[in-house]
Amino acid sequence: MKKITCMLLLIHGGFMIAQTKTVVTPNGEKVTISPFANNGLSQNNGFTQLGGALTKASVLTTTSSNTLAIQGLQAGAATDNVLVNDSNGVLKYVPRASFTGADNLGNHIATMDLNMSNKNITNIFNAYIKNEAQIADRVTSNTNYFGIYKNNGLFGIWNNIKSTNALTIDETTNKTTLTSAQIAKGTDGGLPQPNYIATSIDDAGNIKWQNPATLPGLVSGTEWLLGGTNTDATSNKTGSIYRTGAIGIGTGASNPTTLVEINNGSSNGALKIIDGTQGNGRVLTSDANGVATWQTKGPQTIQGTVPAANQTWSPNGSPRYTGFSISVPPGRATVTAGLIVSSNMLGYTTARLSTSPTSFIQPQGVVPNYSGFTVVTDKSAGQLTWYTNNTTESNQTYYVWLTFGGSANSTSNSVTLGGTTLYGETFIMVAY
Numbered sequence: 001m002k003k004i005t006c007m008l009l010l011i012h013g014g015f016m017i018a019q020t021k022t023v024v025t026p027n028g029e030k031v032t033i034s035p036f037a038n039n040g041l042s043q044n045n046g047f048t049q050l051g052g053a054l055t056k057a058s059v060l061t062t063t064s065s066n067t068l069a070i071q072g073l074q075a076g077a078a079t080d081n082v083l084v085n086d087s088n089g090v091l092k093y094v095p096r097a098s099f100t101g102a103d104n105l106g107n108h109i110a111t112m113d114l115n116m117s118n119k120n121i122t123n124i125f126n127a128y129i130k131n132e133a134q135i136a137d138r139v140t141s142n143t144n145y146f147g148i149y150k151n152n153g154l155f156g157i158w159n160n161i162k163s164t165n166a167l168t169i170d171e172t173t174n175k176t177t178l179t180s181a182q183i184a185k186g187t188d189g190g191l192p193q194p195n196y197i198a199t200s201i202d203d204a205g206n207i208k209w210q211n212p213a214t215l216p217g218l219v220s221g222t223e224w225l226l227g228g229t230n231t232d233a234t235s236n237k238t239g240s241i242y243r244t245g246a247i248g249i250g251t252g253a254s255n256p257t258t259l260v261e262i263n264n265g266s267s268n269g270a271l272k273i274i275d276g277t278q279g280n281g282r283v284l285t286s287d288a289n290g291v292a293t294w295q296t297k298g299p300q301t302i303q304g305t306v307p308a309a310n311q312t313w314s315p316n317g318s319p320r321y322t323g324f325s326i327s328v329p330p331g332r333a334t335v336t337a338g339l340i341v342s343s344n345m346l347g348y349t350t351a352r353l354s355t356s357p358t359s360f361i362q363p364q365g366v367v368p369n370y371s372g373f374t375v376v377t378d379k380s381a382g383q384l385t386w387y388t389n390n391t392t393e394s395n396q397t398y399y400v401w402l403t404f405g406g407s408a409n410s411t412s413n414s415v416t417l418g419g420t421t422l423y424g425e426t427f428i429m430v431a432y
Helices: 002-019
Strands: 021-024 030-033 041-044 047-050 082-085 091-094 132-136 145-151 154-159 164-170 176-178 197-200 207-210 224-226 241-243 247-249 260-262 283-286 292-295 301-303 311-313 320-328 331-343 347-354 371-375 379-390 396-404 415-417 427-431
Touching: 301 320, 311 320, 320 331, 320 427, 331 347, 331 371, 331 396, 347 379, 379 396
Parallel strands: 247 260
Antiparallel strands: 021 030, 041 047, 082 091, 132 145, 145 154, 154 164, 164 176, 197 207, 224 241, 283 292, 301 427, 311 415, 320 396, 331 379, 331 415, 331 427, 347 371, 347 396, 371 379
């Protein structure tokens, strides 16, 4: 039994001697070397190698100068797990599937701009812009931008180089305001021309550029102007307008042949004027200024001017202005004068119309050339009549000149032409 025990001790001691060795250094120092390896190391055929189970918690401490790097790592796959460390620096892994295949940018407050590095944002659900989205130019040297924003119920597209909205939509009225607009082509592909009008060609709102001269009821370009200006009045609603050319109503595409032409086809009543003077059976009549009103049928009369006092003069055979005058409107008319002449001798009077009260000027369009009557020594009444044709566009004033044919150059003879004070029968009037 003692022999067996001694043998076991020798075997154990030999094993120990085989596992632990003592060597002497050149300096005579003895160093004991243990061939054992653990805590992440292993021994293979006398070699100590990296690899093995950790037998205790282990920490590798790095610094800015003493870093830890692993080179020659193999490329991973999208399904590989992700290596992370906790707050104590302990390495762990997170299954790749727990990241749901995308980065999570939500549930945090950014402290700096997000730079997408020319990457797209796709499959977005809703984008909420609290202030403004600024759209930069692709040409980076152009720093101007358009901004999209909403302020106090107004949605706007801001042009920063103009410092104003190019477009504004009111959320209450749903009206759109454009600072300026340009339609390059119609929906038919047609190009605009100077003074053309964009018109809708169907109930869907498709437009076409068209020459206004081809559109019934429309006017062309600046032919219609604000009164007294060169400003286009095509769309004017309140100011007076005038036109430099002829006006055609109902003439279609045909040009009017007069300044104003109304073509009502076969229907009656092409013109209607309501100004308070209208009435059944009345005729349209103009005054001296060309202002037309509705008047009753029949001749119109105008009273002329008769001298208030009687006039007395010695006859000498020359015409003398009598003080009688009348204003005759344009067109044909009849002038009638009633004179009362008293003389101390017999004689024949001849009366003519003149266009001047200071010198006798024979007017055009007056017949007969003169009108007259015979005067006895007492009062003699005579009625004078002329037919006039005033071809001007305004009233013409005629003055009555009288010549007495009896006993010329006789200072003892006299002629008295009655006025309104003594002889109230005197008058002058025109009927037209």
